[in-house]
Amino acid sequence: MDSIDTLLVLIPGLPLAAAITVGLLGARVLKERSHYPVIIALFGSFICSLLLLGEVRKEGESVDDGFEHVVTLWNWADVSNAYELTDTAAADVGSHDFHIDVTLRADALTAIMLSMVTFISSLVAIFAAGYMHGDRGYWRFFAYIGLFVFSMTMLVSVSNFILLFVFWEAVGVCSYLLIGFWYEKPEAAAAGKKAFLVNRVGDFGFALALFLIWTNYGTLNFHDTLPNGSTDPNLIAQVAATPPSEEAAEHAKPAVIRGVLGRLRIATNDYKHGNIALAICLLLLLGACGKSAQFPLHVWLPDAMEGPTPVSALIHAATMVTAGVYMVTRCTPLFMASPEAQLTVACVGGFTALLAGLIALTQYDLKRVLAYSTVSQLGYMFLALGTGTVVGITAGMFHLFTHAFFKALLFLGAGSVMHAMGDVIDMRRFGGLRKLMPTTHATFMIGCLALAGFPLLSGFFSKDSIVAAVEERVHALEHEHERRAAHPVNGAVANDAQDRSAEVEHAGVFALWTPDQLDTFARVYKWLFYSAMFTALLTTFYTFRAFYLTFYGEEVIPHEAGHHAHESPRMMTVPLVVLAVCAAVVGGALDQTWIGPARTHQFGELLLQTPSLANGPAAAAHDAFKFHGKIAGISGAIALGAILLATYLYLGHRREIELIRSLMDFEGFSRWLDVDSVSRWQKARWIAAIHRGATAIGLGWLTALLGNIVLMIAIVLSTPFLLGHFVSPYKLSLRKFFIDELYNFVIVLPLRVFAATCYLVDRWIVDGLVNLLGKLPLLFGNLMRSLQMGLVQFYALAMVLGVVVLLVAKAVLAG
């Protein structure tokens, strides 16, 4: 156990130490060597994480109900009876001492996240040492990176909602600092600000969720504690087993403070249900949406690409943006209490995946395509979490894990391209780079194949398991619905023992559900399933579109590239190769169910050693992990098909794609309904002839009337098409569905007008009044000053008069 304590402290401690070292010494001493402390620390952290993972795995196998170990470092806040809770479950009464310990936890979920974060960040740091070479803020960059990794590792290893929030904000700050790293660029500064502000919306929701959790559960700790702060599981079990004495009950302080995600609470499934649970979960989801860039708070992530590319790879693709997914996974027991919230999670995820996929189709900025792809993939993860089954949650976390590798790879590849192209990132301005940059090309291709879900690469397994989880969910819901239809009395009367046992088995999950609910949920999940399939198609297509535009076709090199137009140095290509290998094999290696039924889903088994997933309602609904051949076949076919389509459209002449583009843009469409062209008809020879003939026989008014009617129809019809001209499918996608414009118009503009009004009111009215008020003492002083005339007689008189006034006042008051 002691080794776990040490490791838990070392993992965030090393990056922090490196950040402080670089921050203090970077500017003057280290300079161009600033990356050494950070890279060494991150690599050390990674080794520690692996050791921790091994320890956790070893300990977890020896117990049934998951393994967790909590380290208390020091007490941060200790307020007795901070809040008087009136309406609380009896067991929680009195636990409202506001007691915040700085605690770290080790369990499977944390260990997995830690390993992933430290591994990716080590590689990105090595890459960045090459990429950022010669930048003015070299040491600053590495200090921020160290600080970020510290915050991120703390975020995933703290065992308390308050600290989670603290580090949630800390990674936000690091992200802000790194997006605006080149703050001389106005776009970078604006993007940093935008990211920060959009995240505030989510954080606001998160903070409200924490308040609700505090008022409802009386504690913010994940784990169970004794009132003296001890977290020793044996001791807790002992105390929990002893029935409370009369005296203790009188005392009204519980013997054990049951953590929100603690064993004791999960074991009894003592969670709030109904609207409270829904509110908590939706507010948590709002927080997750902000950090993980889900609709409607996804707008900051594409702009965040203004930051240095290693930052995009590390923070905005692999690690920080997955904090929302981590948080929802961590809070699984809370979400289990509210199926509606889970459905909302799934819908938000599914919709975001689709929306971002559509937008990614038409973007020309390579990093933006990848950014929307990230948003889309995060949507997949939320969709998986939203299924609310262990299989789904495992699939979501598995996708998080594999996605980190291939998305980091793709971003670093894009960085390598940018490095060679002199920071040009518009795909229209370069092309055919495969001969110029062979390593980048090869590794980028592996990343694209993995993202596209090409069979047997890592994305294939994780994405399939998500789709399969949704399908299973639909299946389970439909099955239950049919079963109830077969037993009209709501399944209450069971005929034989087999039915009875089936009843019990199902009761745990669907006991409280009404048939209508089952039906609705099943239908929504089914649509999400189709949407996810379609999004898979989009994913593959836009990925390969970007790939072909960049590496194939005619070789084009922008003039900014100068003498840089060559393969990147070894410092940058080595991380690419390592990540490419990981992206290729990590999925198949950790989910071995595809080899045969005898093999296990190793990632899933490990993740399920997390206590909050191993016990309680989540575990009750757990089916064995299995490989879905049908789904795999379909999605493999989709991936291959989309790759072939993209190959056909983008290799060779790009005539067809131009045609599709103009079709999607309604090009030439509107001409037919142009009012001007209709009004020109009357000048056309044969119409004019008819009109002249009709006028000759005195029916000129009739043709004129007909002409006007046609013109009216044309005008009426042209309006929607005019609109269509501006919002054709192509334009919608290119302009990101006008969401930024919508936000500008609905939120930013009114706020600006309001702010300007406030400023004017403050400047002219309030300031004016205040200044006037400030003048009053001066005026009064001037008045009084005139009494000071220098005559000693007057002074004496004033003294005597003063006495007289006081005496008269006394007389008047007394009388």
Place this chain on the structure above:
Amino acid sequence: MYVDLDTIKLLWPELVLVLLATWIYIGGTIQQGRWWWGLFALAAYGVSGHAVAVGIVEANTVSGPLTPDSLGYVVRFTAIVLGALFTLVLTASARKELASETIATLMLLICGVMLVGRANDLVFLFVSLELVSIPTYVLLYLGRRDRATSEATVKYFFLSVLSSAVLLYGLTMLYGVAGTTTLVGPGSIQSELQSLSVDAGGLGSLTPVALVLIIAGLGFKMAAVPFHFYAPDVYQGATNANAGLLAVVPKVAGVIALIRVAVIAMPNVAEFAWHVTLVLALVTMTIGNVCALWQQNLRRLMAYSSIAHAGYMLIGVAVAMAMEASGGISGTLFYLLVYAFGSLGMFAALASLGSDEQEVSRLEQLSGLARSRPFVAGAIAVCMFSLAGIPPLAGFWGKFTLFTGAVRVATDSGGQATSVWFAVLAVGGAINAAIAAVYYLRVVAVMYFQPSREANFGTNVGARVVMLFAAVLVVALGIFPRSIFNATEHAESSALREKVAAQTIQRLEAIATSQQVP
């Protein structure tokens, strides 16, 4: 009243000062020289201070005209420290042939303040106050011989005499009502007045008149409105060192006398007394501050500042009058100390800049001082910030305790009207603090943000030392105010002990009589 050997023993520190002052007067005619006599005077203060320290006995005996409470000790130590500091300033700035007279006169003045601090008798108190006043006239005249000084001295003399007369009239009336001259103790004015109603006609109804006259007489010493008119003219006419003396020492005497007589010894007019004091406090600080806004002459500015601070001190006095043991006396004492050192630092800094040819008196003469004399500018800035009440300097704690006292009365006192009055007082005090910041910060701004000008500033070493001492003390008291708070709180409880004891006896008697009735 009687005088015996014990009384002489108790008076030993003051006697030392008087004897040595006489020695300086006589010796000065034989041996001129400023530093020789200056060091002699410092030694005398040392001896006297030692005697005070040795003489601290926690005896509960009120020996004739003297009271041994710790309020007296606080005042005496303060007076000795102020005396030593002013000796340093005056020694360096006085003309050589007049140095010994100046120093000796200052010693008598300080002796007067020490006696006021422990007076328990009307006659003794009055004589002590005169021992403060008369040397002041001489000192003012010794400072400089020109028309302005003469005019200022004469003005001060006439008005001071008038105020003494008014005060004496009040004291007489008090004696007439109570039939005794002892302030506190068995058979004293306090216990006599305790049972005397103000409104029932007869002798008791004269106490408010006595109170008004006493406040008027002591208000002159404190420079409270409407007895303040002399201050700007006299300060302007005096030298910087003398103006500092005038701003600090008579104010200490006046406040202590007011506490001794009006707060402690006159319980039956407390209701009327706090009304008067409260109104005077509001008017005094407002007029002081708003008039200071217009001043360009530094001594005039400081005169109005001194008036405004008298207003703040009256807040504490009003609080002490309205509510027993409310921290009013302690707050006033603390404020008095803070004000004394802040003001002393400012005047010492001005004195240190003056030379024989030219005296610093106008604000623009300080422009750019931060570059030419950074230490002096820093010390002035510290004193200004402290007087403005900006944390973490001592002035902040002074205002903080006073306003807290007013708020405490506003919240804890039973009466609705009382609450409103004291709430208004606290708010008025806060608004005035804001107004005051304008002119204090203007001084700082002139020193730090305006171009420096050529000026041949003097180098008055004594004043420089005093200035630095005061500035360091202001900072130190701001950071560690607790020790002084302890002393002033002890002084308050000790001064009120007699009063509380007397009231307890009365209450017991009342209980006894009520039990006898059925």
